[in-house]
Amino acid sequence: MQVPKYYFPGFEQVPSGLDGVMVFAPIPEKDAEEVRSYACPQCGGHLKFDVNSAGMACIYCGYTAQVATKQVGKSAQSFEFTLENVQASEQEWESDRQLLHCDNCGAELSYPKGAVAATCPYCGSNKVNLSLPKTKSLRPQVLLPFVATPESLQPRIQEWLGKGWMYPKTLKDAAQMDKLSPIYLPYWTFSASIDANWEAEVGHYETETYYDSSSKSYETRQVLRWRWESGAISHQFSDITINGVNPQRINHAMLTAIEPFNLSGLVLFSPDYLVGMNVQAYETPLKESWELAKQEMRIVTNKLCEKDTGSSHVRNMSIDMNYDNEQWRYVLLPVYLSGYSYNANYYNFMLNGQTGKLAGVKPVDWKKVRLITWLVALIPLLIALISLIIANISGNGESLFFSGVLAVAGIAISIALYIKAKNAEKIV
Amino acid sequence: MTEQAIYRQESTQSQSRYCPACQRAFLVPGGWQAIPCPLCQQAALQVSPNTEDLAPIELIVPPTLDAQTVDVLLSQFMKGAAFPYPDFKAENLKKRLVLIYWPIWLTDVDLDGEWDAIFGYDYQVVSSREKMGNAGWSSQKVIKTRVKEEPRKGFLNRHYENVISPALHTHDQRLSQLGMVDLKTAHSWQAVNTAQSVIQKETLHPNELEDGVKKQCVNLASADCRKASGAQHPKSYTFYGEFKNMNWTKCIVPMFTTYYVDDKGVRYPIAINGQTGAVYGRRMASTKKAWLITGILLALAIIMMLVLYFSKTDYFICSAVTLVLAFIPLIHATTWNNRERNKPPLA
Numbered sequence: 001m002q003v004p005k006y007y008f009p010g011f012e013q014v015p016s017g018l019d020g021v022m023v024f025a026p027i028p029e030k031d032a033e034e035v036r037s038y039a040c041p042q043c044g045g046h047l048k049f050d051v052n053s054a055g056m057a058c059i060y061c062g063y064t065a066q067v068a069t070k071q072v073g074k075s076a077q078s079f080e081f082t083l084e085n086v087q088a089s090e091q092e093w094e095s096d097r098q099l100l101h102c103d104n105c106g107a108e109l110s111y112p113k114g115a116v117a118a119t120c121p122y123c124g125s126n127k128v129n130l131s132l133p134k135t136k137s138l139r140p141q142v143l144l145p146f147v148a149t150p151e152s153l154q155p156r157i158q159e160w161l162g163k164g165w166m167y168p169k170t171l172k173d174a175a176q177m178d179k180l181s182p183i184y185l186p187y188w189t190f191s192a193s194i195d196a197n198w199e200a201e202v203g204h205y206e207t208e209t210y211y212d213s214s215s216k217s218y219e220t221r222q223v224l225r226w227r228w229e230s231g232a233i234s235h236q237f238s239d240i241t242i243n244g245v246n247p248q249r250i251n252h253a254m255l256t257a258i259e260p261f262n263l264s265g266l267v268l269f270s271p272d273y274l275v276g277m278n279v280q281a282y283e284t285p286l287k288e289s290w291e292l293a294k295q296e297m298r299i300v301t302n303k304l305c306e307k308d309t310g311s312s313h314v315r316n317m318s319i320d321m322n323y324d325n326e327q328w329r330y331v332l333l334p335v336y337l338s339g340y341s342y343n344a345n346y347y348n349f350m351l352n353g354q355t356g357k358l359a360g361v362k363p364v365d366w367k368k369v370r371l372i373t374w375l376v377a378l379i380p381l382l383i384a385l386i387s388l389i390i391a392n393i394s395g396n397g398e399s400l401f402f403s404g405v406l407a408v409a410g411i412a413i414s415i416a417l418y419i420k421a422k423n424a425e426k427i428v
Numbered sequence: 429m430t431e432q433a434i435y436r437q438e439s440t441q442s443q444s445r446y447c448p449a450c451q452r453a454f455l456v457p458g459g460w461q462a463i464p465c466p467l468c469q470q471a472a473l474q475v476s477p478n479t480e481d482l483a484p485i486e487l488i489v490p491p492t493l494d495a496q497t498v499d500v501l502l503s504q505f506m507k508g509a510a511f512p513y514p515d516f517k518a519e520n521l522k523k524r525l526v527l528i529y530w531p532i533w534l535t536d537v538d539l540d541g542e543w544d545a546i547f548g549y550d551y552q553v554v555s556s557r558e559k560m561g562n563a564g565w566s567s568q569k570v571i572k573t574r575v576k577e578e579p580r581k582g583f584l585n586r587h588y589e590n591v592i593s594p595a596l597h598t599h600d601q602r603l604s605q606l607g608m609v610d611l612k613t614a615h616s617w618q619a620v621n622t623a624q625s626v627i628q629k630e631t632l633h634p635n636e637l638e639d640g641v642k643k644q645c646v647n648l649a650s651a652d653c654r655k656a657s658g659a660q661h662p663k664s665y666t667f668y669g670e671f672k673n674m675n676w677t678k679c680i681v682p683m684f685t686t687y688y689v690d691d692k693g694v695r696y697p698i699a700i701n702g703q704t705g706a707v708y709g710r711r712m713a714s715t716k717k718a719w720l721i722t723g724i725l726l727a728l729a730i731i732m733m734l735v736l737y738f739s740k741t742d743y744f745i746c747s748a749v750t751l752v753l754a755f756i757p758l759i760h761a762t763t764w765n766n767r768e769r770n771k772p773p774l775a
Contacts, residue, residue: 019586020587022582023657298565318559318560
């Protein structure tokens with residue numbers, strides 16, 4: 001029997017396992033063209049996504065266009081840990097380089113793996129590579145658009161630079177700022193429900209009556225009694241976010257410091273959001289990221305089980321935990337990367353592209369810190385020394401104890417200030 | 429000599445007879461004399477005034493049980509029966525064996541048309557089970573199988589052969605009592621195949637069965653389409669098409685029947701599937717026998733009671749226990765018979 005391949009609307013013929021039966025299955029959603037170029041419909045110039053107008057804009061004629069998408073928030077589609085997905089996420093990044101073909105000038109461009117959006121160095125046209133990676137579920141399905149604009153973030157950056165006594169006073173004015181580079185970074189979000197059975201020795205205080213031979217009377221006292229107990233808990237983990245960037249490429253501690261992102265702002269993925277932007281595809285595979293998420297879940301489960309005992313005294317706890325309905329999503333989240341030069345050194349900082357939360361490195365004015373820590377330590381020491389001399393002369397040692405306490409406190413405070421300054425050198 | 433042999437005479441002309449007790453109709457070899465109804469055993473078959481034309485027999489499934497196997501099957505069936513009647517003996521049952529054939533319809537049909545279905549496909553997900561002890565956390569990979577539902581459509585053009593339809597109103601009960609035979613052993617019927625056998629007449633005719641056959645064919649088509657689609661689970665299936673070239677074939681399948689008689693002369697039929705050897709029938713307990721045992725035990729108990737009473741021993745309680753135990757055979761026989769009576773009669 002001859003039947004057109006697309007006889008049923010929305011269905012296409014697929015191989016049949018039996019003679020005399022023709023099978024039609026729903027047509028799979030077709031992949032968009034591999035590389036999409038963006039040209040201005042008005043002047044033919046290059047379009048790019050403009051954070052300020054939250055749409056695409058032509059840098060030559062000022063043409064703007066809104067991105068057609070839909071806000072889906074936390075109800076965005078999520079995926080299960082099918083064998084296919086897990087294996088695919090491991091195999092997607094086998095080659096180090098990828099080729100992009102520029103439709104505008106015909107150039108074959110070589111980009112590092114994971115580069116989703118790119119600009120042709122020959123003609124300057126912006127491109128988005130939609131076919132990366134091959135498994136569809138491993139391409140971003142949703143993203144969080146930039147909300148904070150670079151202009152609105154400038155005062156916050158200035159305030160951050162000027163804040164803190166241990167940093168150079170001239171930092172705010174003398175720092176030579178780079179421009180803020182918006183970048184979409186890859187994140188995995190994980191949800192799962194767990195059922196955990198626990199068993200532990202739990203300590204409970206009980207009132208005990210005993211005979212006090214010294215007072216020759218019966219007294220009561222609190223004693224901690226241990227007994228084996230067991231219980232069960234259930235918990236739903238929702239949207240634990242794990243970044244999928246190689247730690248060698250981006251400082252993970254800094255990235256963690258600008259979290260959290262409000263995922264209720266997630267919108268359906270549209271390549272228009274990526275035009276002219278820096279976009280990083282995931283480098284930490286699904287399986288590794290899931291392990292990191294599970295570590296967080298274990299910590300929470302452990303705490304929940306301890307709480308379930310109803311006592312603060314718990315020992316020898318064992319937990320048997322089953323996961324169910326594990327789901328994941330691959331999302332792109334907005335971050336601004338930037339830095340500044342100060343005294344011939346370069347310092348990085350980054351901002352949450354949604355909330356504007358900032359984290360970065362600032363130089364510590366060690367001269368100032370040393371002076372203050374020395375003063376904090378020496379002044380009480382000096383007071384203590386004078387008190388000692390006066391006590392020797394007057395023979396009255398009453399104030400000596402307080403002077404000693406003051407001296408010890410001064411040394412302790414000075415050490416604490418030094419440690420704080422050391423930490424301030426890292427990420428603030 | 430079997431009862432079948434006694435009835436047998438030199439004639440091959442079948443005669444239409446019916447049972448006045450159960451109203452079942454049979455074709456009996458013409459020379460056979462007064463034969464009891466092989467199914468209900470309650471009355472002798474009468475010559476039927478109804479001379480309607482029956483559909484011709486086209487196929488026959490021959491019996492495959494030999495005499496030795498039947499012996500074993502009957503012995504196994506009798507084993508464990510409570511207080512059997514004196515007549516309930518293997519040799520009696522074997523002597524009364526009658527081979528009868530009962531009819532079924534086999535339909536050949538072509539299905540041609542569109543179909544629309546939702547099938548379930550198995551897929552596997554990776555999950556985990558974790559344990560925390562003194563050595564920290566340990567994780568164990570767990571593979572779970574889940575089912576996703578997907579729509580499928582298509583065309584079907586297939587020929588279905590030997591779709592079984594009932595030819596008797598009691599077809600389903602008979603299948604549940606004796607099971608089906610292997611239709612692959614069926615061959616063309618010739619009069620000589622059943623010259624010495626009783627044939628039960630059909631009570632259902634093709635024009636009453638068409639809807640049922642279509643339903644069965646759609647079920648077969650659903651299974652075929654699911655297989656063709658590579659799916660594991662059927663969820664819903666609709667066939668929009670024609671049922672062409674429907675051809676009905678009457679096939680007869682073998683069973684043996686026999687009976688035993690109780691103390692009052694009531695006959696209890698027993699049937700055996702002619703191929704698989706499945707046996708069905710009621711195994712009634714003889715209440716007369718149970719009463720006899722109870723009576724003996726009661727008498728013993730009374731004698732014991734008197735002896736112990738006059739001997740003034742402390743074992744008087746033993747006779748009281750015997751008195752109670754004496755009723756156990758009677759209770760056992762009654763409950764056994766109640767259970768057997770609850771079994772549906774031979775279909």
